[in-house]
Amino acid sequence: MTPGNFLETMETAEFRVSPDAHIVVDSAICADCTTRECVVACPANLFVPTADGGVVFNYEQCFECGTCYMVCTQEGAIKWDYPAGGYGVVFHRT
Amino acid sequence: MTDVDVIVVGGGPAGSCAAIVAARAGLSVVLLERGPFPGSKNMYGGVVYPRILDELIPNWWEEAPIQRWVTRRSTMLLTETQALTVDFRTEAWGKAPYNGATAYRPDFDHWLAGHAEAAGAQLLTSTTVTGLLRDANGAVVGVTTDRPDGDLRARVVIACDGVNSFLAKEAGLYEHTDAKHFTLGVKETLALPKEVIDERFGVRGREGVDIEIIGGTGAVNGGGFVYTNLETVAVGVVLKISKLASQSMRPEQIIANLKAHPGIAPLIEGGEIKEYSAHLIPEAGLKMMPKMTTDGMLVAGDAAALCLAAGIWLEGVNFAMASGMYAGESAAEAIKVSDVSAAGLGGYQRRLSETFVLKDHRKLRRAPELVLSDRVQHLYPQMIANVVERMFRIDNPAPKPGLRRILNQERKRAGIKRRDLMRDTLDGYRSFG
Numbered sequence: 001m002t003p004g005n006f007l008e009t010m011e012t013a014e015f016r017v018s019p020d021a022h023i024v025v026d027s028a029i030c031a032d033c034t035t036r037e038c039v040v041a042c043p044a045n046l047f048v049p050t051a052d053g054g055v056v057f058n059y060e061q062c063f064e065c066g067t068c069y070m071v072c073t074q075e076g077a078i079k080w081d082y083p084a085g086g087y088g089v090v091f092h093r094t
Numbered sequence: 095m096t097d098v099d100v101i102v103v104g105g106g107p108a109g110s111c112a113a114i115v116a117a118r119a120g121l122s123v124v125l126l127e128r129g130p131f132p133g134s135k136n137m138y139g140g141v142v143y144p145r146i147l148d149e150l151i152p153n154w155w156e157e158a159p160i161q162r163w164v165t166r167r168s169t170m171l172l173t174e175t176q177a178l179t180v181d182f183r184t185e186a187w188g189k190a191p192y193n194g195a196t197a198y199r200p201d202f203d204h205w206l207a208g209h210a211e212a213a214g215a216q217l218l219t220s221t222t223v224t225g226l227l228r229d230a231n232g233a234v235v236g237v238t239t240d241r242p243d244g245d246l247r248a249r250v251v252i253a254c255d256g257v258n259s260f261l262a263k264e265a266g267l268y269e270h271t272d273a274k275h276f277t278l279g280v281k282e283t284l285a286l287p288k289e290v291i292d293e294r295f296g297v298r299g300r301e302g303v304d305i306e307i308i309g310g311t312g313a314v315n316g317g318g319f320v321y322t323n324l325e326t327v328a329v330g331v332v333l334k335i336s337k338l339a340s341q342s343m344r345p346e347q348i349i350a351n352l353k354a355h356p357g358i359a360p361l362i363e364g365g366e367i368k369e370y371s372a373h374l375i376p377e378a379g380l381k382m383m384p385k386m387t388t389d390g391m392l393v394a395g396d397a398a399a400l401c402l403a404a405g406i407w408l409e410g411v412n413f414a415m416a417s418g419m420y421a422g423e424s425a426a427e428a429i430k431v432s433d434v435s436a437a438g439l440g441g442y443q444r445r446l447s448e449t450f451v452l453k454d455h456r457k458l459r460r461a462p463e464l465v466l467s468d469r470v471q472h473l474y475p476q477m478i479a480n481v482v483e484r485m486f487r488i489d490n491p492a493p494k495p496g497l498r499r500i501l502n503q504e505r506k507r508a509g510i511k512r513r514d515l516m517r518d519t520l521d522g523y524r525s526f527g
Contacts, residue, residue, distance in 0.1 A: 006346050009282070009370045016130070037339035043280045043372035045344065063372040064135065066258040070273040070374075071339035082128055084240050086220030090134045092369050093200040094159075 010044060010061050017060045018087035022080075023068070027054030029077040037071040038078070063089050098122040100425050101237055101248040102215070103223045103261060105132030105207045107411045108395025108418035109254035113210035114150055115422030116252075121429060123215040124246060125207065126239065128222040133203030135256075137373040139279065139319045140328060141304050142202060142411040143194045150419065151209060153190075159205050160195035161323035162302025163188050166295070169406060170357065172310040172318070176479040177357030179305075188301050196302050196321050196328075202411075223255065226264050226391070233435070234265060234390035249434050250425040251391045254418060257374045259384075259397035267384035267393055274336045275378035277316060277403070277466075280345045281330025282353075284365030288325050294361050295322050306408065308465070309475030310352045314338050315466045317405075318352045320361060327362055329353055332375060332403075334466055345372070375410070377403045377466070380459045386443050387436045392421040402454055404461035406526070413451055420445035460525040469510065469518060477508040 030036075031053045038047040039055070043065060046058045057068075057078075069080040082088070100116045102109045105127030113125040129135040141164055147154040166183040187193040211217050227236035227245060236247035253261040257276070262268055295303040307318035316333040331348050338345065352358055376382060376399035383399045386392065394400070395414035402409040424442035428434045446452045464470060484500045505515060 009346065009367055012367050012369045013371060035340075040342060040344055041278070041335060041339040043278060043345045045346070065278065065372050065374045067276075067278050067335050067338075067372075067374060070271070070276060071335050082222050085128050085222040086130050088129075088135070089371075090130060091137055091200045091371055092198070093131075093133070093204065094198055 006045060013061070013063070014090045014092065015061050016087050016090055018083045020084065021059040022064075022083040022088070023057060023059050023062060024079040025055060025057035026077050026079075027056060029074050030055035033074045033077070035073060037073060038068040041067050041071050043067065096236070096247045096249055098124050098246070098248050099429055100124075100250050100252060100422075101126065101246055102252045102254060103237060104254035104256055104395070104397070105129075105217065105219070106136050106203055106254060106256065106395060106414060107206060108397070108414035108421070109252070110203065110206040110210045111150065111415045111418030112252045112254060112394060112422040112425070113215040114213045115419050116425055117210065117213035117215040119422070119426035121426055123210075124248070125210055125215045125217045126221050126223055126237070127207070127217065127219045130220055131200070131204055132207035132217070132219070133200035136199040136203050137279070137281075137371045138199055138410060139281065139330065139408070140196055140199065140321055141194045142197050143409060144412065144415070145193070146412055146416045146419070148191070155190055155192050157205070158195070158197070159201040160197045162196045162297070162300050163192050164194040164196065164304045165301040166297060166303040168303065168305040170305055170307045171475045171478055172307055172355060172357060173476045173479045175356065176483060177355070178479050178482055179357075194304065196304075196323050198323070223261065226251070226261060232389065234388065237261075249390070249429050250439070252418070252421045252425060253391060253393045253397050254395045254414070255397050257376050257396040259393065261391075262384050262393045262397050265388050265391055267386070267388060272382070273339070274334070275376065275382040276335050277332045277375045277377045278335050278338060278345065278372060279330060279332045279375050280349060280372045281319075281328050281370075282349060282367050283323070283326045283328050283369045283371070284362055285326050285368045286362070286365045291322050291325070291327060297322070300324075306406065307352070308405070309471070310355060310358075311348055312343055312351060313341050314343070314348060315468070315471045317465075320358065326368060327365055329358070329362055334377070335374075375403065376401045377462055379403070379455045379462050381463075386446060387439045389435045392425060392439055392442050394418045394421040400451060402458065403465070404458040404525075405465035407458065416449060416451050417446060420449070420451070458525060460521060464518070464521055464525055467518075469514060473508045473510050477504045477510060480504045480507070
């Protein structure tokens, strides 16, 4: 699957985006991390390594699954909450 | 000073069943859901086995929003180029009282929450619970929410807040959580015309197919699935997150590889993706379960790790519904005698222990680990597929080789020790027997 295709795949899921990020990643801590478990494991591919050696997280298309904080090995790197009520992923009804 | 008798956190199957039972017992109940409607945050493969609903909603099958009744179950072993399928079908599961069904969780959960409201529970959507309220002795007496003036007090809180259950963790019911005990489910829902699905899967009307797959997830321990809905096919994988995180192939690529397998590709060809989704699964059964009760609070469903991932049995919604029911009953029982301490709520643990909820888990306690073990995942599928291929390959003029010799040769070729094979066979027999 090419990166372009996956962006289209992600477009099929609905997200009601909150003005506030429910997950905050401390890029300075990530800069010291060599294993970067989140980058491969996040099913929405929201963890992106940056040129300066950190990691940015885009919360807008998050499934709120919890995989990232569970596989993360860096204490304090990921601050994880649910989005405010009504926001975030909304799976489809028929 | 309480606002209501019972607060149920989470409008999934556990929460709605807890709310139905508590409300029918005459208690005032608030059911809190963080999504815009119940089911909006919920995802599974998806097959549901609603037998337990006979106790709550007689003839539920006449009204439940199901997609297809599962009348055909296949278990598939995949290698890169081979597929071995054990296929079972029965007419019986296609008529009342039915067995399993495919259903969309936003439909099913929304429907079930409607029954909670009909029973008298007050449903509050778009409300995220942010923490617990405790009294001076540490007993749970309510929750905080993200609504203005959002504190809510109750005699009993039933936490059905899902696999990440921050409430169970906050209450100290989990000693620790370990990434090794979780799998990540990811799936694509692919649109296909009903006639095409019927023809490819060999079913008619509302009949449906459930295909469980082992060996199709590359280097990551896990499994795959294909389920038929009325006009979509769900295809996906379940991945052990500790393994997923320690290699380089992303989940969508693992699905893409499964979809491209010669045993799967013809089933889904031309299917246009309607929705991509993901969710965590508590996979380790008894090994990961929390304490179920504390003063003023019970925990049910995925929040209590009540999900059965035992290879040929993959169930969660039924365990959620049952544990929710028993939590609702136990809360009502405790409130009636004005003892909502952990001891007063002790009927919950007893009900779980006396029913399939914990009996199945105890019986199958070795299964989750065995199914996800490296040999079962990475060595046995190839060995078994090779044995079958050689059994059915006609090598004339050479005569047929003996099955025992083929098995022995393929075992050696796969690098499996005879002792390990025997131990795993015995373990499998003990796990599933």
